[in-house]
Amino acid sequence: MQRDGEAGLYTITLRPVGGTVACGPEETVLAAILRSGASVMFGCRGGGCGTCKMRVTSGQIEHGRCSVAVLFEEEKKCGWFLSCQARALSDLTIELSAANRYHVLRSWRRPSLLDS
């Protein structure tokens, strides 16, 4: 499931936006999304508040330590996870909810700025 030529990196595809993000084995899904220059809604980043909840529709994740008050067992069975705690174990396809409010910080992502 690993990408050729980038050992240890998995590809996360974000729906419905269609963007892809590279995710290392040691970083959380949220950290990978933020590192890519995109922004999604998140809160405490400690697994306690549930704000960064997302749903995986294909692939495997490790949940990490999450409050059972904000991520129920039944939700886990349906693919929901807390992105601030979860790590990718394979390539993933993730469904963002309306609450995630995904956007790319375009003005800081222009190649001319990054290259100079």
Add this chain to the structure above:
Amino acid sequence: MPYRISRLGLVEIRSLDLDRDLDYYLNVLGLQLTAREGKTAYLKGWDERHAYSFALTESDRAGMVRMAFRTVDAEDLDYYEKRLKDFGIRYDIIPEDYRRGRALRFTAPSGHTVELYNEMDYTGNVLPTVNPGPWPEGLRGIAPPRLDHTLVTAPEPGKAIEFFQTVLEFRLSETLVAPDGTIIAAWLWQRPAPHDIAIVPGKPGGFHHAAFVVDSADALFRAADILAMHKARIDYGPGRHGITRGTTIYFFDPSGNRLETFGGYTAYQMDPDSRAIRWTQDQIGPAVFYYSQELNETFLSVYT
């Protein structure tokens, strides 16, 4: 009316991993460890005189276990017991707890477990009681001198605010008011400071934050430096509140509980004759975050 509650004496919150979080509370926040008893650690700021003011208990979730207020005198506990009876509030008597005497425990309309107590072991602060210096050397982390206040959520804040006002005799220092005059949120006090507790709308029993004192602008920026150096999760700040005038940094512990360094050095002192300040709902931005003048995305929605 004399005031009968001397301080917010204890906040107990839940930790998803006590070993990990205790390391954070001792070395980044810089509290003093009184003891670790099983799944609970008892902590305090360096300038607090009683045995502890903050407890962390390992759990499968984050959030608040309880808050406890210390009465000024032992008789004040009897006074409140009579008051709870008069208002028909169900309460339990907790004969003793760790290094603490008798307490009254009840559930506030906000859903929070609240205790009143008077006796707790007087251990003194970390300074000598004879010819002390102004502060101790060798502190770690932010090292706040003491716990200041807590802010909690309630599905019907008006009912919770009224309970704290009428049954427990807290007074309003500041309110956030809807156009129809309804109080949306309130800051309440008994000791002569802007607040011991604040109540805002949200889920029952919700924990928005507990605040520790920083006592100068230097300490505020030093606290921000320490949080950033440890890659702690800063939510907002350094900044200033319109409400209370206090300076602030909001940040999260590793289990996602929000904490604050509260700069009461810029706040005002209450006087027995002080009357409540009113903030209108359309000014909620500067009321909470005076400099940015608008709420961030997390202030109202993210709590444990």
